[in-house]
Amino acid sequence: MSGTQIQLKSCSKTFPDGTRALSPTSINVSPGEILALLGPSGCGKTTMLRIIAGLESPDETGKVFFDDSDVTSIPIEKRSVGMVFQSYALFPNMSVRENIGYGLKIKKISTEKIRDRVDEVMALCQLEGLGERNIKALSGGQRQRVALARAVAPQPKILLLDEPLSALDAGLRDQLRDELAILLRSLSITTVFVTHDQAEAMAIADRVAVMQKGHVLQIDDPRKLYTAPDNAFVARFVGAANELSGRLNNNLFSLQGGSLQLPEGISAVSDDKIYVRQEAIKLIPPSESELKGKVLSSTFLGNSQKIVLSDVCERLVNVITDPFSKYEIGQEVGLLIQVEDILVLRDD
Amino acid sequence: MRKVTKFVQLTDTHIVREGELAYGVVNTAEYLERAVKVINGLLEYIGPIDGVVVTGDLADFGAAEEYQRFKELIKPLKFPVFVLPGNHDNREQMRTAFDFTNETGPLNAHVKFGDCHLITLDSLVTGSPHGLLTDKTLDWLKCELGELGNEPVSIALHHPPFVTGIGHMDRQRLRNSEQFLNIVAQHKGAKQVICGHVHRHITYFDKRCPIVISPSPAHAVALDHRENGPSDFTLEPGGILLHTLIPETRDYCFRSEFVPVSPFKGPYSFGL
16 A cells, blocks of 8 residues: 555643543554544544644644654644545635646646646546536535545645535435545545544545544444444444343343343353344244344334334334334234344443 | 735625614615725726625625625626625525535635635624634634745634724624634735724734724724723724735735725815
């Protein structure tokens, strides 16, 4: 992979009033990697992005490296970072081409070189043929690609995006998520982006850092985060998970609706809770299962349906299943849960 | 080739609905009409103008009809007009009425008049008269300025980042002035900050950057430096500012001049 490596070494941020926005954090972003900083507002993700950008200095002990050079005290304009803001503002009185070439023009690069680079970036960002258009004549998605093209035109070492899609309405956001994933990958620039939307993080990033209250709780590839979350917060934040409470006795987990045989070794069930993803529960005839529940409701979702079960444990249990099977309200069903789908988590 | 750039600052026009008067007294539309005529009438004497920036409080209540009326009134201006919101404005109504490139968030923009960069900032705090630039706006400003090197820039916002001495207005000035001016100070090229809000022509020489407030073409906030002076306005002569960016040997300089829009006598010849 080409690109620049980012290293944060023990970076924390404490504001003058004593609030700690970021606890000491060390992470490495590999050359060409796309890292998402994911978490609710106030989790420290924006502070971390600002430290990487050079918009914020870490507390005294923290260091930021781009490859081997210490950039901790270098201001943003000298760090060679391209930054795309959520509320990107383009030049309204300039064409797409002029917008993209702007940063290069200021750097006094020759007209021919600017033209070549703008052509190249427009092709990468699928803006061919739109060069002479006025910004006002573009769709939201196209404008967003122009903002990205403008940021990458000067060939930054690092690309930083602040909530890249949240300015767009929901329908467009889903469509652009996949487009942006493909686009960022083709740029092969080391990229860090901030989002509060787990679907966005999972779809776009190579690795996701899940953050809460100034800490990175887990940093892993999306599949691993989903299937093997480290704790309950991560499990809930990266996808819906059922919390099943019961009592563990030897390897038998007893719940209101019956019992589940857990394998040897799963002994550290904290607070007598286990977690299971909604799609990991299969519904089978009650006679075939030791664990049963009652159908409380079923909701047709098009490509799936959501069944809510009562009487399995204290909480209601959500199951995502095929859209075709019919379930009656009040019907008794059996639950089939594969042992490998049971998440045993530390509490948050 | 570096060249002279001229642009007009118009501010605090406080347009109300047809048939209404601002504060029951001021026919603000008539003043704006007059300002537009003055600007167009100046062209013969001062040469071409590159554009107009309106530094907030375009409308009195932020209603859609008020923005439509504003747009009708400025139609005779045949150059680009860029706007930013003041405390009387409504952000979303303005986003709809004017061409902003961002669909959400603050109405910040970066445009160019001739050689001059103009960065317009949104300091509106919905529901409050005071101003504040959000952290995201300040970050964005820092990035935009960082990219400009030593090119000249005029930074426009509604709320002045300094104390004018008029108590009731100072209580609703820009809250994070220090943060803002410290960022502006980092810019290496020629720079100025231009604002509105106070309806008076006031200049301020902070060592980080010169700042100028434009008067409104309509009503003025009464000059009163007493601590608890009442919040009064007068109909003393209002106006607009004409900003000129001049290329000097090494760098650019900004010149800003007051142009009254109220009727006056003259010109008379000095020659006998």
